[in-house]
Amino acid sequence: MKLHPTPESPTLVMHNMASLRETAGQPVIKFGFGQSPFPPPTIVIEALRDNAHRHDYTPVAGIPALRQAVAAHHKQFDLIDCTDKNVLISAGSKALLYAAMAAFQNAAVIIPAPAWVSYGPQAELIGHEIVPLPRMAGKDWRIMPDDLQRAAEQCSAGRDKILIFNAPGNPDGICYTAEELQALAEVARKNDMLIISDEIYGRLHFDDAHISMARFYPEKTVVTSGLSKWGGAGGWRLGTAVVPEGLSGLRDAMLGILSEIVSCAPTPIQMAALTAYQDSPEMRDALARRRSILKAVGTHSYEVLTSAGIGCTKPEGGFYCFVDFMPMQDVFAKRGIKDSYGLCEILLQETGVALLAGQAFGMAPDYLSARLAFVDFDGRAALDAAKSETVDAAFLQKYCGKTCQGLAAIKTWLEGLK
Numbered sequence: 205m206k207l208h209p210t211p212e213s214p215t216l217v218m219h220n221m222a223s224l225r226e227t228a229g230q231p232v233i234k235f236g237f238g239q240s241p242f243p244p245p246t247i248v249i250e251a252l253r254d255n256a257h258r259h260d261y262t263p264v265a266g267i268p269a270l271r272q273a274v275a276a277h278h279k280q281f282d283l284i285d286c287t288d289k290n291v292l293i294s295a296g297s298k299a300l301l302y303a304a305m306a307a308f309q310n311a312a313v314i315i316p317a318p319a320w321v322s323y324g325p326q327a328e329l330i331g332h333e334i335v336p337l338p339r340m341a342g343k344d345w346r347i348m349p350d351d352l353q354r355a356a357e358q359c360s361a362g363r364d365k366i367l368i369f370n371a372p373g374n375p376d377g378i379c380y381t382a383e384e385l386q387a388l389a390e391v392a393r394k395n396d397m398l399i400i401s402d403e404i405y406g407r408l409h410f411d412d413a414h415i416s417m418a419r420f421y422p423e424k425t426v427v428t429s430g431l432s433k434w435g436g437a438g439g440w441r442l443g444t445a446v447v448p449e450g451l452s453g454l455r456d457a458m459l460g461i462l463s464e465i466v467s468c469a470p471t472p473i474q475m476a477a478l479t480a481y482q483d484s485p486e487m488r489d490a491l492a493r494r495r496s497i498l499k500a501v502g503t504h505s506y507e508v509l510t511s512a513g514i515g516c517t518k519p520e521g522g523f524y525c526f527v528d529f530m531p532m533q534d535v536f537a538k539r540g541i542k543d544s545y546g547l548c549e550i551l552l553q554e555t556g557v558a559l560l561a562g563q564a565f566g567m568a569p570d571y572l573s574a575r576l577a578f579v580d581f582d583g584r585a586a587l588d589a590a591k592s593e594t595v596d597a598a599f600l601q602k603y604c605g606k607t608c609q610g611l612a613a614i615k616t617w618l619e620g621l622k
Contacts, residue, residue, distance in 0.1 A: 233610035235576045236548075236558040238374060238523050241583030242436040245490040248480045252440075255475035264463045266293025267474045273481040274444050280483065282406070282416035284427065286446050292458060293474060295466045297404055297430040297443030298322060300458070303465075304400050304426050304445065305366060306330045307457035312359035314367045316347055318526060318565035318573070320374045320402070332366075335359050336566065341515055341528050345376050349387045356395040365397040369417055372405040375565050375575035376526035377502060377519025382415055389420035398454075399425045405522035407434035407491055410499035414521065423450050431473075433522065434491065435480050436583070440473045493590040497583075498523065500595045501604050505578045505611055512615040513622075523579045527559065529572035535621050536572060543569040555613045581607045 223234075243249070265271065271288035278284040294300050305313060305327055313327040316337045327334050337355040339345045352367070359365050369388075372379050380388075392399055399417055406414040406429060418425040430443035447455040468474075480487065502519035509516040515528030529536065529547060541547050544561035552558050562573030581604040589603050601608055 231556040232552075233557045233606055233613070234580045235578065235607075235610055236560040238575075238577040239438050239579065240433055240436040240523070241579040241581055242494055242587055243584050244431075244435055244437045244440070244476075245480070245487060247484070247486045248435065248437070248476050251479040252472055252476035255472045258471040258475060260471055262468045262471050262474060264459055264468055266291065266469060267471075267478075270474050270478050270481070273478055275446070277481045277483070278416075278427065278429075278446055282403075282414070282418065282427070284416060284418045284446060285422065286449075290446050290449060290455070292445045292447065292455065292462065293469050293477075294443050294445070294462050295469045296432065296441040297402070297428045297445070298326075299462060299466050300428050300443045300445040301368075301400060301402065302326050302330075303458040303461040304398075304428070304454070305332060306461050307454055308332070308364050308366065308398075310363055311366050312363040314352070314355045314359070314365065314397075315566065316368070316370075318345070318375050318562060318567050318575075319368065320370060321560075321564045323368045324566060333360055333363060337367075341530070345373075345378055345517055345526060346380070346384065347388060349391045352388060352391045353395070356391070356397065365395055367392060367397050367399045368402065369399050370402040371417075372409055372414070372519075372521025373524070374405070374522060375524050375560070376517040377522045377524045378517055379409060379413075379520040380415065382420075385415060385417055386420045389417065392421055392424070397424065398451075401425050401427050403427055403429050404433050408495060408498060408523075409521040410495050410502065410519075412492075412495060418446070418448075423448055426451070426454070431477055431480055434494070435477075436494075437473075437480075440470070440476075442469055442473050442477050490587075493587050496595045497586050497590055497604070498578075500600055501578045501581075501607055504597070504600055504608065505576060508611040508615055509576075512618045514618065523577050525576045525578065526562075526565075527574045527576050529574070532618065532621065533572055539621070541572070544572050544574055545569070547572050548574055551614070551617065555610075555617050557610045557613050578607050578611075580610060581605070 271291040274291045275286045275288050312333040314335045314337050315323050335355050335358050401417040418427050427446045432438040505525050506518045517526045544563050548559045548561045559574035586603040
């Protein structure tokens with residue numbers, strides 16, 4: 205038999221390793237798995253409960269009312285000119301990302317490095333050419349227009365070009381200004397690229413100032429999102445995609461692929477999502493508290509890690525910092541640590557802190573780096589407290605103490621190595 209040698213997603217592997225350690229009675233702080241610490245808002249849970257009896261299949265594209273609500277949501281918050289006809293709903297945004305790539309034959313997929321762990325394996329499963337787009341610490345880990353142009357020139361002749369774009373970013377928490385997005389859009393337009401813009405963390409921009417790539421390249425940007433991150437509903441599997449009007453052929457192709465692999469998103473979840481996508485006072489309040497807490501934890505993470513003498517992105521949205529251990533490369537070499545997997549393994553053994561190695565995100569093995577997901581705390585308790593308490597340093601120690609403990613453990617460990 206000739207099989208696709210596709211390993212399990214590294215995020216799930218690390219999560220399982222940490223869980224096994226915990227089961228064995230060993231202390232562990234889970235910074236490796238990017239799951240929202242917050243439960244879905246109460247009104248959304250109630251909507252799910254009210255619709256739990258729904259067992260009927262829906263149209264593959266999703267319930268019409270939900271598609272309308274998603275279109276209105278993106279139009280209001282992201283200034284995307286779209287209607288329900290542009291929207292697809294599916295069982296998680298992973299399926300939509302896959303369908304958007306699988307709709308093309310023999311495309312060249314430009315994937316930034318570092319990038320979320322599933323983009324590359326999905327493109328490889330489909331059989332596309334993968335063109336790496338290196339991002340560098342000296343450029344604040346941002347995609348630069350000149351680098352994007354070079355990547356476009358490396359794509360094989362005759363292939364459709366697809367750029368995978370993600371902001372707020374995983375694994376880095378980075379966002380882009382309007383000027384930066386405009387510059388990248390100009391390169392994409394010049395090279396007739398399709399952009400798949402993964403904006404799953406958009407509503408978790410810490411200052412509620414997310415800017416969609418689709419504003420600057422509306423004709424060929426597919427925007428994917430869903431409930432997993434901002435809605436705290438990862439296991440519910442509800443993803444969305446907005447496909448431009450001029451790409452109706454792509455939408456139809458995606459719809460056909462989805463019909464063969466998922467049929468439809470779960471019906472009760474779609475009904476609950478109708479409530480989540482309403483701009484109600486309850487949803488605004490729930491999101492504001494989430495952003496406030498994540499901003500405080502993200503800033504604290506950045507400050508602790510950089511004070512330890514290593515590099516770290518300063519997150520502007522989402523759950524993550526990208527940690528650059530290269531300033532201590534010589535110190536790690538003396539301990540025989542030469543790659544990021546080895547570094548994360550030693551860190552877990554000696555501190556009980558689990559990070560996800562930079563190699564999983566497309567970095568060179570010898571580039572010592574890792575993603576830190578600063579979400580190992582009781583999100584429900586933190587959300588409840590944020591109704592009446594100021595989210596400050598004392599708040600973090602009280603309600604996000606495990607995350608603070610893990611950050612302190614990393615700093616102490618690093619300082620002990622010097």
